Structure formats: structure tokens, C-alpha cells
Amino acid sequence: MVQELSQNLTTGRVSKINQPYDNEVVLTIRTNGHNYPILLSANPTYARIQVTQIPYVNPPIPTNFTMILRKYLQGAIVKGITQAANDRVVHLHFTSRNELGDQQELLLIIEIMARHSNVILVDSASGKILDAIKHVGSDQNRYRLLLPGAQYITPPKQDLDNPFDGPRADLAQTLRDFPNEEVLAQTLQHQYQGLGKDTVAALSTVLHEPGDADQHFRDFFARFDAPQPTLTISPKGKTSFTAFPYPTAGTQHTSESLSALLDAYYQDKAERDRVQQQGSVLIRVVRNELKKNRNKLKKLQRTLAETENADDYRIKGEILTTYLNQVDRGQTEVSLPNFYDENNPLKIKLSNQLSPNQNAQKYFKRYQKAKNAVIYVNEQLKITQADVDYFSNIMAQIELAAPKDLVDIRLELQQGGYLRDHDHQKKNKKQKRQKVSKPDRFTASDGTKISVGKNNLQNDQLSLHTAKRTDIWLHVKDMPGSHVIIHDDDPSEATIMEAANLAAYFSKGRASSNVPVDYLPVKRLHKPNGAKPGYVIFTGQRTVYVTPESDLVEKLADN
Structure with a gap:
């Protein structure tokens, strides 16, 4: 990746700096008439550096780290990109002008180390840290501070060999000592720096092939100089990426560049993670509302079951009224003829404190109360079921959302009173009405335009205000999903099927x-x-039936 970025970015100029997500920075480098958005991710799970074409939405207010980067790097020239030995540390070297117009050298360092990943801006001359995307104090790390003003100290160095410098002199002996590929792989991982499990497993397989082991070793690492970016799907469906095809089971696909490979691999995984992070409050609110309404639904259903005996109260009241002369005050129970079932006399419990007529009226009141409850409970069941469906729909939208779609979902929950607007800067001020974002646009194979709403506010705007009355509307049957509009009054069967595929995919x-x-x-x-x-x-x-195809969705998307 360092080689790929160096070839494309060296001598380029920084034109934009954004921090769309908490642990990720995007530097747009302008060079040779092209813009290259460079993603530096310190995400604990998806840390990496690459050129990315995945769109993102910036927060309304830039972070302090973004402001520091803009202060020092806006307009800076990329002098070079280097890797620290074979470690997961990349240095981006910049030259720029300070406030006095003097030239200064700066380092933007990305350390790709799982939960310890970081992006750090360093003054090259002094070695001082100007800022870091994650601040690490002495209470978290005694070896080094990652705070503004602290001296930058490199991560602890591993006492291992760099495999790109060639094999150890004792490689042949190591092969004899460890004939088992799995044991050999573990041994090599403890001898050479920066080898992941998949790489060392592939290397172990290659070294066991007939021929000169030292040459096999050199040839293996020489392939990194001419990468064939490869995405491998194992027989169990697990996806992995490598710089070139490894000798492993599974289906392999190549990409035009390492960055394109990482976009293909991380697009869905990273987007889901970002949605989970940025939408955590929304997810919690929706889950709570779902839980509350589902519990209410169960209680109402129990109440409805209890009111099913309402007619029993009416029958007992009618029979008591008919045979009042056979009932004496003070009785606690009486058995009377049942004109609804002549073969089975009806036993009726009585209150010895009430007259026979008062007992009869008591049963009529119970009947009326239960009858009224049935009407109320059925109304509440309808309302509560609608709420369950509504929040299930929003949860499905969050699960399918890109980070940019969360803005409208948050607004919808605020408008519905389910989520407070904590923007104190707008407090006691006339709030500007927030615009609903535009739906996603697609083009059918025959050129027909198709729009897809990704949330309820977009769906309402699209279906009820934007679309023409003669346009064609699509939606999955009986499940949460997007509103899809074909902007044509007589679309072809092929266009209908493509739009239906979009409706199924975004559902x-x-x-x-x-x-x-x-x-x-x-x-x-x-x-x-x-x-x-x-x-x-x-x-x-x-109604038509389709099987969602991600390749077709990508093909139809307007880029």
C-alpha cells in the first residue's frame, strides 16, 4: 500500500481535510489533475490507510483534531510516504509554510495496531506531537505519551528480521527441524517481522515446494512489488484480502488496485460499524420503544382474553332477573334453570349483602364493563401494533442505513417526540427547518431514472410530493423497506424487475x-x-418476485 500511495501521491497537494467519523480522517490530495481521498483509519477493528471512493458525510462542526490538521497541512505538499521497517506504521512526509511563511517539515503518522491504532501529527524538526486523533496519557501508557506537546516516541520495536531483506541463513535448517507446515508457520512468525497468520501460512506452503527454499522465500516477498490485489471467499463464506493470490481454498477475485480491494472488502463491514457507532443513541431509543410496545401488546392481549367471558355475566344477569322469586336474600349461591342450555342448570354466585335484584344488576354492570373494555382494548391493540410495526420499520432502516442516512432518522425521532434535540446552540433561537436529504438515484438499463428513499422522511417526500401521479411506486410486500419510484408512466418489464430488485435489496x-x-x-x-x-x-x-442482487444494485447506481 505504501508503494501504491507513493506512486500516486508524491508531489501532490493537500486540498481538503475532513474527519467524517470519530477515528477516521480523510485527506484529499490533488495531483496530476486527480483528487485522491486518502482514508487514515484508527478504527479499532478496521484500522487501515488507503485511497477510498466510498462517500461520506462530514459533521456540521469540525473536530479539534480536524482544525489542527487544517492549520498545519492545508495546502501542504506530499514529499513521500514510508513504512517503519516492516511494522504497521506509515509516515506521510509533508512540507508546508508556517504563519510566518517559513518552510516546515511535518509528519502524519498512522499506527495500525488494533485498539491501539492512532493518527498522529508530528513536527519533524523537534519531534514534538502537535496533536493525535486519540489522546493517550500516562495512566494508559507508561512507555510513551500521545498528547500535544509530548515528544513522539516510536512504538516498541520487535527484535525480529525484516522479511523483505531476505531469508535467514538457517532457513534450510528450520525447514528440516519443522517439517509440519503449521508448526513451521508459527516458527516463521516468531522470526520475521510483520507476518500475519494468512501470510505466514501461505509462505510455509510455498517453502515446502520442491526447489531452493531461499529462492522461494525471495520470490514470495518479491511478489509484493507487483501486487495482484485478491479477494478470497473461503468454502465457508469467510472473506479475506491479500496482495496477491495465496495458495488457499476458495473463490478468488482480483481488483485493479489495493485501495479498490479494501473498498470492496470494508464497504459493508466498515459502514455497519460506523452506523452502529453513530446510531447507537437511535438504536437504543428504538429498541426501548419496541420493548415497551411489545410488552404493552402482550398485556392488552391478556386483557382481551379475559373479556371473552363477558357474555357469561349477561346470561347470569338475565337468569337471575327471570327467576328473582326463587332467590332469597342472604344466599351465597343459587342453581337456576338455564334457558340457553335446558339440560344443565346454571350455578350463580351471589353476594349475601345484596338483594336478588342487586345481584342481577351487578352482573349486568360487569357485562357492560367487559363489553366496553373489548372496544377500548381492540382500539389500543390496533394503535400498539401500529407502533410496533413503525419502530420495527425504523430498526430495519437503521440496519440498512449508510451513516449519512442517520441524519433523517434522527430528525424523524425528534419530530415524533421520541428523542430530544440536545443542540444547545439552537436553544431559545428560532430554529431553521432542517431539509430532508435526497433519495438515492439509480438508472435502469434502458436509461429510465429510479429513486429510492432510505428512511421514512425521504419516503414521504419522494412518494407524496416529488413523484408524479403517473410514476410507478414499488415496495416489498408485508415487510419494512424503501419506497422506490420509477420516473416513467409506462416502464418496460425489465425496468420494473430492476426497480423491484432495488426495493427488495433495500428492505x-x-x-x-x-x-x-x-x-x-x-x-x-x-x-x-x-x-x-x-x-x-x-x-x-x-406483485412480482425477485431475488436481491448486490451486483445489479451497484451496476444501476448513479455515481
């Missing part, structure tokens, strides 16, 4: 096969008064 049925999708003209949609965002009713729909 709860993404991982399913043969997903039913309804479609109809927009004019047949109707939103009931007071309905939740994203809710519509319709008639006269047709």
Missing part, C-alpha cells in the same frame, strides 16, 4: 430469495390522516 428481505414486491401508479397511494411517517395505503397493486 428487510435483502438476504432472502423470491421476495414479493408490489407495484402500482403513485396516484393510487393514500396517506391516512395522522399516520406515521412513511406509512401509506394503496389498492390495485400487482
Whole structure:
């Protein structure tokens, strides 16, 4: 990766600096008429450095680290990119002008070390840290401080050989001592610096091939100079990436560059992680609302079951009224003829404190109360079930969302009163109405435009305001999903199937096969008064069945 970045970025100029996520910085380098967005990620799980084409949304207020980077690196020239031996540490060398116009040398260092990953800006002349994306004090690390003003100290060096310098003199002996590939792999990992498990396993296999082991070793590491970026899917479905094809079981696909390979590998994984981080508050609120309403639903269903005996109270009241002359005051129970079932007399419990007529009226009151409860409970069941469906839909939207889609979901929850707006800067001020973001755009194979709403506010805006009445509306049948609009009054069957694929892909049925999708003209949609965002009713729909295909979605997307 260092080699790939050096070839593309050296002599380039920093044109933009953004920090779209907590642990990730994007530097846009302008060189040879192209913009290269360089992602430096200190994410504990997905730490890496690469050119990325995955779009991102910047926070409204830049972080302190972003402001420091802009102060020192805006307009800076890339002098070079180097790696610290074979360690997971990359140095980006910059030259820029300070406030006095004097030239200064700066280092932007990314340390790719799982939860200890960091991005650090260092003054080359003094070795002082100007800032770091993660501050590490003495209470966290006694070996070195990663704080502004502290002296930058390199991570502890491993006393191992750099494999790119060639094999050890005793490699042949090591092979004789450890004929087993798995044991050999473990031994090599303790001898050479920076070898992951997959790389050392591949190296071990190569070294056991006939021929000169030393030459096999050199040839293996020489292949990193002419990479063939490879994505491997194992027979069990596990995905991994390598700089060139390793001798391993599975299906292998190559990419045009290492950065493109990492985008393909991390796009979904990293996006899910970002959504989980940025949407943690939303997820908690929605889960709590779901739990509350599901519990309420269970209680209402129990209450409804109890009211099913309402007619028993009416029958007992009627029989008591009919045979009042056979009932004496002070009785606690009486058995009377049952004109609803002549073969089985009815036993009726009585209160000895009430007259026979008062006992009868008591049963009529119980009947009326239970009857009223049935009406109320059924109304509440309908409302509560609608709330469960609504929050299930939002949870599905969060699961399918990109980080940029969370803004509208947050706004929707705030408008619904489920989430407080903690933006104190807007407090006691006239708040500017926040605009709903635009839906995703796609183009069918025949050139027809298709729009896809990714959340309820987008869905309402798209289906009820933006789309023409003659456009075609699509949605998965009976499950949460996006509203999809074909901007054509008479689309081809192929376009309908492609739009249906989009509807299925951006829905709860993404991982399913043969997903039913309804479609109809927009004019047949109707939103009931007071309905939740994203809710519509319709008639006269047709249904097609599709299996979501991610490759097709990518092909149709407007870039």
C-alpha cells in the first residue's frame, strides 16, 4: 500500500481535510489533475490507510483534531510516504509554510495496531506531537505519551528480521527441524517481522515446494512489488484480502488496485460499524420503544382474553332477573334453570349483602364493563401494533442505513417526540427547518431514472410530493423497506424487475430469495390522516418476485 500511495501521491497537494467519523480522517490530495481521498483509519477493528471512493458525510462542526490538521497541512505538499521497517506504521512526509511563511517539515503518522491504532501529527524538526486523533496519557501508557506537546516516541520495536531483506541463513535448517507446515508457520512468525497468520501460512506452503527454499522465500516477498490485489471467499463464506493470490481454498477475485480491494472488502463491514457507532443513541431509543410496545401488546392481549367471558355475566344477569322469586336474600349461591342450555342448570354466585335484584344488576354492570373494555382494548391493540410495526420499520432502516442516512432518522425521532434535540446552540433561537436529504438515484438499463428513499422522511417526500401521479411506486410486500419510484408512466418489464430488485435489496428481505414486491401508479397511494411517517395505503397493486442482487444494485447506481 505504501508503494501504491507513493506512486500516486508524491508531489501532490493537500486540498481538503475532513474527519467524517470519530477515528477516521480523510485527506484529499490533488495531483496530476486527480483528487485522491486518502482514508487514515484508527478504527479499532478496521484500522487501515488507503485511497477510498466510498462517500461520506462530514459533521456540521469540525473536530479539534480536524482544525489542527487544517492549520498545519492545508495546502501542504506530499514529499513521500514510508513504512517503519516492516511494522504497521506509515509516515506521510509533508512540507508546508508556517504563519510566518517559513518552510516546515511535518509528519502524519498512522499506527495500525488494533485498539491501539492512532493518527498522529508530528513536527519533524523537534519531534514534538502537535496533536493525535486519540489522546493517550500516562495512566494508559507508561512507555510513551500521545498528547500535544509530548515528544513522539516510536512504538516498541520487535527484535525480529525484516522479511523483505531476505531469508535467514538457517532457513534450510528450520525447514528440516519443522517439517509440519503449521508448526513451521508459527516458527516463521516468531522470526520475521510483520507476518500475519494468512501470510505466514501461505509462505510455509510455498517453502515446502520442491526447489531452493531461499529462492522461494525471495520470490514470495518479491511478489509484493507487483501486487495482484485478491479477494478470497473461503468454502465457508469467510472473506479475506491479500496482495496477491495465496495458495488457499476458495473463490478468488482480483481488483485493479489495493485501495479498490479494501473498498470492496470494508464497504459493508466498515459502514455497519460506523452506523452502529453513530446510531447507537437511535438504536437504543428504538429498541426501548419496541420493548415497551411489545410488552404493552402482550398485556392488552391478556386483557382481551379475559373479556371473552363477558357474555357469561349477561346470561347470569338475565337468569337471575327471570327467576328473582326463587332467590332469597342472604344466599351465597343459587342453581337456576338455564334457558340457553335446558339440560344443565346454571350455578350463580351471589353476594349475601345484596338483594336478588342487586345481584342481577351487578352482573349486568360487569357485562357492560367487559363489553366496553373489548372496544377500548381492540382500539389500543390496533394503535400498539401500529407502533410496533413503525419502530420495527425504523430498526430495519437503521440496519440498512449508510451513516449519512442517520441524519433523517434522527430528525424523524425528534419530530415524533421520541428523542430530544440536545443542540444547545439552537436553544431559545428560532430554529431553521432542517431539509430532508435526497433519495438515492439509480438508472435502469434502458436509461429510465429510479429513486429510492432510505428512511421514512425521504419516503414521504419522494412518494407524496416529488413523484408524479403517473410514476410507478414499488415496495416489498408485508415487510419494512424503501419506497422506490420509477420516473416513467409506462416502464418496460425489465425496468420494473430492476426497480423491484432495488426495493427488495433495500428492505428487510435483502438476504432472502423470491421476495414479493408490489407495484402500482403513485396516484393510487393514500396517506391516512395522522399516520406515521412513511406509512401509506394503496389498492390495485400487482406483485412480482425477485431475488436481491448486490451486483445489479451497484451496476444501476448513479455515481
